[in-house]
Amino acid sequence: MSRDTLTGSRIRERRAMAGMRQAELARQVGISASYLNLIEHNRRRIGGKLLVNIATVLSVEPSLLSEGAEAALISTLREAAADSSMFQPEMDRVDDFAGRFPGWAELIAHGHRRIGNLERTAATLTDRLTHDPHLATSMHEMLSMVTAIRSTAGILADTKEIEPEWRNRFHRNINEDSKRLAESSQSLVEYLDGAGDAGAELTSPMEEVEMMLATHDYRFPNLEEDGENIDAFVAEQSQLTTQEARTAAIGTLKQLRSDARRMPREAVAEALQKDGLDPSALAREFRVSMAVVFRRIAILSDDLLPSPVGIIMCDSSGTLMLRKPVEGFPVPRFSGACPKWPLFQALTQPMRPIRRDVTVTGRESKQFICYAIAEAVGTLEFNDDPLYRAYMLVVPVDTVQADAREVGSTCRVCPSVGCDGRREPSILVDGI
Amino acid sequence: MGKRVLLIEDEPNIIEAISFILSRDGWSVSTHSNGHDAVDLVQSNPPDLLILDVMLPGKSGFEILKELRETTSAETLPVLMLTARGQKADREMAERAGASRFMTKPFSNAEVLEAVRELVGS
Numbered sequence: 001m002s003r004d005t006l007t008g009s010r011i012r013e014r015r016a017m018a019g020m021r022q023a024e025l026a027r028q029v030g031i032s033a034s035y036l037n038l039i040e041h042n043r044r045r046i047g048g049k050l051l052v053n054i055a056t057v058l059s060v061e062p063s064l065l066s067e068g069a070e071a072a073l074i075s076t077l078r079e080a081a082a083d084s085s086m087f088q089p090e091m092d093r094v095d096d097f098a099g100r101f102p103g104w105a106e107l108i109a110h111g112h113r114r115i116g117n118l119e120r121t122a123a124t125l126t127d128r129l130t131h132d133p134h135l136a137t138s139m140h141e142m143l144s145m146v147t148a149i150r151s152t153a154g155i156l157a158d159t160k161e162i163e164p165e166w167r168n169r170f171h172r173n174i175n176e177d178s179k180r181l182a183e184s185s186q187s188l189v190e191y192l193d194g195a196g197d198a199g200a201e202l203t204s205p206m207e208e209v210e211m212m213l214a215t216h217d218y219r220f221p222n223l224e225e226d227g228e229n230i231d232a233f234v235a236e237q238s239q240l241t242t243q244e245a246r247t248a249a250i251g252t253l254k255q256l257r258s259d260a261r262r263m264p265r266e267a268v269a270e271a272l273q274k275d276g277l278d279p280s281a282l283a284r285e286f287r288v289s290m291a292v293v294f295r296r297i298a299i300l301s302d303d304l305l306p307s308p309v310g311i312i313m314c315d316s317s318g319t320l321m322l323r324k325p326v327e328g329f330p331v332p333r334f335s336g337a338c339p340k341w342p343l344f345q346a347l348t349q350p351m352r353p354i355r356r357d358v359t360v361t362g363r364e365s366k367q368f369i370c371y372a373i374a375e376a377v378g379t380l381e382f383n384d385d386p387l388y389r390a391y392m393l394v395v396p397v398d399t400v401q402a403d404a405r406e407v408g409s410t411c412r413v414c415p416s417v418g419c420d421g422r423r424e425p426s427i428l429v430d431g432i
Numbered sequence: 433m434g435k436r437v438l439l440i441e442d443e444p445n446i447i448e449a450i451s452f453i454l455s456r457d458g459w460s461v462s463t464h465s466n467g468h469d470a471v472d473l474v475q476s477n478p479p480d481l482l483i484l485d486v487m488l489p490g491k492s493g494f495e496i497l498k499e500l501r502e503t504t505s506a507e508t509l510p511v512l513m514l515t516a517r518g519q520k521a522d523r524e525m526a527e528r529a530g531a532s533r534f535m536t537k538p539f540s541n542a543e544v545l546e547a548v549r550e551l552v553g554s
Binding site: 139140143144146147148149150151152154155158159166169170173176177 | 443445446448449450452453456487516537538539540541542544
């Protein structure tokens with residue numbers, strides 16, 4: 001069936017979308033319902049005034065019914081089919097498909113385009129030297145400097161008799177090159193450190209929420225108690241670029257407000273003054289669950305505690321969700337965290353609060369006390385397996401405990417040797 | 433008068449260092465630092481050996497080499513390519529373009545001397 005014979009299918013589709021019965025449409029354009037039925041099943045040709053009238057009743061452009069919006073759509077579907085080696089879609093019926101099921105067809109086309117984008121992104125991330133022009137340029141610059149220095153230094157070291165003017169010249173060259181090397185390596189570090197890399201456009205909704213929270217230093221005095229409208233506040237935040245991110249932000253801020261009402265800022269300040277940072281004492285005093293205490297401490301720590309406290313949350317699949325980073329405890333960006341984190345131990349013993357001293361592997365191994373707990377999400381039902389979310393509060397400490405557990409960030413950048421939890425080799429062990 | 437080597441490289445201090453070690457080794461060294469007219473230069477006065485950097489202003493080392501290999505005068509000229517990236521893809525590209533040898537930065541002076549001696553078979 002070719003494209004122009006599918007006008008009827010499009011009319012049927014549009015009528016269904018408008019929620020109009022066949023008889024009703026037929027009546028409005030002055031034909032019998034059975035005749036419209038024949039048209040809709042592409043068994044009668046339709047054109048001219050009748051088509052225009054039907055289009056008017058359905059509030060669409062007549063051309064949308066006669067030609068369809070599907071020329072571009074069909075070519076995308078053809079591409080998708082060509083890229084698939086596993087399935088052989090019915091190519092001779094692609095027009096039929098796009099005409100009869102425009103929504104499904106759009107879904108496939110959209111999915112196909114999205115896969116293309118993601119494949120490019122994955123390629124960019126895995127082969128950054130090729131795809132990231134900035135990185136390639138700085139690496140080239142650095143290697144050129146290193147080459148010049150190595151060669152010049154080699155000359156100075158190996159040439160027994162060298163004229164003073166040559167020697168001076170080479171000394172000057174090494175000095176210049178080492179300065180340039182220092183500058184370019186510094187800018188490279190800044191670049192790799194900063195957000196201006198290939199990943200900047202790849203933020204997930206949750207990451208946008210994190211960025212928004214960090215921009216406000218985790219302080220939302222107007223939102224906390226009551227007053228300010230959360231939806232309006234979220235709509236104004238430039239970090240939240242997608243609807244998904246805004247929805248996630250609304251959820252997070254609503255929880256923040258509910259936590260704040262149960263543990264008001266002043267009362268928490270008083271309790272902390274009295275008992276210090278003691279999560280179970282706070283849970284008792286405010287009659288709240290440990291998760292509420294953890295979230296509240298993390299949010300208020302910047303103002304009320306000597307040093308900010310971090311928090312990490314994951315669901316029972318181990319997928320990291322909300323997190324507030326704390327210096328010295330790196331959290332991997334794309335999941336795949338260290339299985340030794342007390343966060344994950346908590347998932348194996350739901351509702352049991354855990355307190356662990358940990359040392360982070362690496363050059364500046366810092367110590368932290370981690371408090372972790374896994375709590376059920378939603379209401380509990382008989383014979384229904386609950387889902388859990390685990391929270392881990394990460395509190396920096398100065399005193400070093402000898403028996404602290406060694407934890408990392410993610411295997412790729414963890415120098416730990418002989419770790420049973422290792423999933424993949426470290427890029428550090430082989431020497432960088 | 434020793435054999436003549438032409439060094440095409442855009443980093444002045446690398447030019448200086450390589451020129452120095454090659455001169456000390458008995459080569460007569462001339463240098464050039466951009467890609468635009470490199471092909472003409474080689475054709476008008478072919479050296480015994482060409483040391484060619486990949487990343488050059490104007491034209492890449494790969495392009496220069498490809499053009500040179502298409503001319504009769506430089507068909508068999510020994511060419512040592514220098515690159516800042518030792519990736520397999522680059523090595524393959526250099527081979528396809530017709531490089532006689534391929535060297536990754538940063539190299540040592542000894543490596544350069546060994547490579548040029550071997551290429552010209554002194």
